[in-house]
Amino acid sequence: MSFLDDEFLAEWADTGHEPLGSVSGTVVMKTAGGPDGKVAVSLIFESGVLTAASAGTTRGADLTLEAPWQLAADVVRGNADPARHYMAGDLKVSGDMALWLELLPAWRAAGSLGSPS
Structure with missing residues (x-):
């Protein structure tokens, strides 16, 4: 299983998750530079x-959200701070900024987006 491959996504969607605040919406994560080249996923x-x-x-x-594949993996798994990488310009964010501002503190407090290991 590799980050964002079909097996990862199936397990991620099937895993019981702790709530990230009360956030509701669709988030698309785009990555590049991984084993499968450019990859996009919808959450x-x-x-x-x-x-x-x-x-x-x-x-x-x-x-x-757009980030290099390894950074996206680290951020999703809680090994990198999404706020820090957003401020540094490594993690690009577009769309509903109110949703981002609601998701970010809950994500940082949880340490990950509930992804499988």
């Missing part, structure tokens, strides 16, 4: 819980 949050993770982009996503 759906409902009342703070990650309810779905799937390959590809979702039309009308509320928030888009």
